[in-house]
Amino acid sequence: MSQSLAPECNEVKERYDTCFLKWYSEKYLRGLGTTDNNECAGLFKEYSKCLQGALKDRGIDKLLDEAREDNKENDAALMGKKK
Amino acid sequence: MVLTHTTNHTYSHPFPTVTLAFFLRYCSPQLNPFASHVLSTDTISSHVDPTTGRLHTTRIHLKKSRLPPAVMKLLPATLTGGNSDKASYILETSVVDMREGWMSTESRNLNYVGVLSVVERQLYTLPKNRPAAAADSTDVETKVVFRSRLGERIRDRLGEARDRAEAAAESSGGGFFARLGARGIQRSIETLASTKTQDQLGKSREGMRIILERLRHTGIMGVLELTKMASQRGMQVPAR
Numbered sequence: 001m002s003q004s005l006a007p008e009c010n011e012v013k014e015r016y017d018t019c020f021l022k023w024y025s026e027k028y029l030r031g032l033g034t035t036d037n038n039e040c041a042g043l044f045k046e047y048s049k050c051l052q053g054a055l056k057d058r059g060i061d062k063l064l065d066e067a068r069e070d071n072k073e074n075d076a077a078l079m080g081k082k083k
Numbered sequence: 084m085v086l087t088h089t090t091n092h093t094y095s096h097p098f099p100t101v102t103l104a105f106f107l108r109y110c111s112p113q114l115n116p117f118a119s120h121v122l123s124t125d126t127i128s129s130h131v132d133p134t135t136g137r138l139h140t141t142r143i144h145l146k147k148s149r150l151p152p153a154v155m156k157l158l159p160a161t162l163t164g165g166n167s168d169k170a171s172y173i174l175e176t177s178v179v180d181m182r183e184g185w186m187s188t189e190s191r192n193l194n195y196v197g198v199l200s201v202v203e204r205q206l207y208t209l210p211k212n213r214p215a216a217a218a219d220s221t222d223v224e225t226k227v228v229f230r231s232r233l234g235e236r237i238r239d240r241l242g243e244a245r246d247r248a249e250a251a252a253e254s255s256g257g258g259f260f261a262r263l264g265a266r267g268i269q270r271s272i273e274t275l276a277s278t279k280t281q282d283q284l285g286k287s288r289e290g291m292r293i294i295l296e297r298l299r300h301t302g303i304m305g306v307l308e309l310t311k312m313a314s315q316r317g318m319q320v321p322a323r
Contacts, residue, residue, distance in 0.1 A: 001310055002109050005123040005145050013125065017110075018307060020129065024106065025303040028131075028138060029099040031181060044129065051125055060143065060172060063193040067174055 006054030009047060016043040086229040086273040088280070092288060094221045096295045098209050101221040102179055102186045103303065104294040105207070108287075109144060111310045114297065117290035120147040122170060137180045144173040148195075171195060184209040199272050200230045201280070225284065229277050231269040 004013040019040040026032075055061045094101050107114065109121040122145040129140045148169040172193040179186045186207040192200060204226045210216040297306050 002111060002118075002121065002124040004125050005143070006125075009125075016126070020126070021103075021106065021303060021307060024138075025103055028179075029103065029181060044126075047126070051127070055127075055143075060193065063172060064174065067191065067193055067196075 004051070004054075005058070006051060009050040009054065012043065012047045012050055016040060016047045019043050086277050087226065088277060089224065089226045090284065092223050092225070093210065094223065094291065094295060095219060096221060096299070097219055098184055098186075098207065098221045099181070100295060100298055101207055101223075101291070104291050104298060105177070105186065105188065106140075107294050107298075107306065108290055110294075110306075114306065114310055115290040115294055117286045117293075122146065135180065136182055137178050140177050140179075142175045142177075143193075144175060144190075145170050146173055147171075197232060199276055200228075200232070201276060202228045202230075204228075227277070227280055227284075229273045229280075231272045 001014045001017050004010050023040055055064075096104075109115070109118045109124045112119045112121075124142060124144050127141045127143055129138070131138050148171050173190050174193050175188065175190045177186060177188040186205075188205045188207075189202065191202045205223055207221055207223045210220050210222050213220075294306075297309070301309065
């Protein structure tokens with residue numbers, strides 16, 4: 001599995017990725033359990049928690065905010081067009 | 084200034100498999116030899132909208148910078164952030180609608196946007212007007228928009244005083260910006276990047292095709308097994 005940008009999160013990321021890909025291919029793609037991928041929610045929470053610090057340290061949280069700000073007008077235009 | 088490229092392609096694999104390959108495409112360099120420039124991939128959100136049944140996913144990829152070295156050299160450290168690692172964070176958002184049969188994706192760079200912003204949007208759909216082909220092929224439209232705001236940023240940063248100096252330099256025929264012209268730089272960056280992206284699109288398709296072939300032969304569990312074994316042993320998966 002690919003690396004996490006925070007090496008300390010690699011292990012939980014791999015478990016989450018595997019869970020997600022199994023859920024996606026075995027349930028979502030077959031139209032089962034489309035309400036949510038609850039079975040991976042616990043792993044995702046753990047993974048997210050691990051990742052938060054890394055996103056902050058590297059200033060990615062700020063870059064994300066900037067990107068969202070930058071996109072507001074584009075998004076509005078796109079949403080109007082999309083199905 | 085904006086440059087746009089649109090291309091169309093048809094994968095000879097069913098739509099669900101293509102969407103799975105999209106999520107798997109940076110999974111491992113052993114699986115996709117064209118993903119060696121991807122240093123990391125992280126999911127920051129993933130949820131199914133209960134009313135529409137659409138899966139919304141946001142991921143961040145760290146890729147080795149694709150800005151050509153010639154461009155990097157041109158730029159002051161204040162714009163590139165003085166980064167020596169030259170890696171770009173890419174924000175990828177995707178929406179899959181399995182009921183309606185489409186997936187829309189968007190990837191954009193998060194840093195260096197002052198130099199060059201590249202936004203790639205893809206729409207994967209069941210084959211249009213060819214219902215008979217729906218079982219084994221998927222259309223994809225890729226639109227890439229390049230935008231360089233270099234000149235605007237430089238103006239913002241240096242302020243009017245510099246603008247006046249520039250104007251004076253222009254009238255006397257000297258000065259770096261007067262010779263190159265901010266618009267000229269923007270245009271060159273967009274053109275360089277778009278030429279490079281044309282190459283890159285071919286590679287990204289080739290990478291998707293390799294993953295699709297593996298999925299066809301071994302299925303998702305086989306792919307996960309291969310990836311795991313390969314990363315544990317640090318060895319190359321033999322090519323089929």
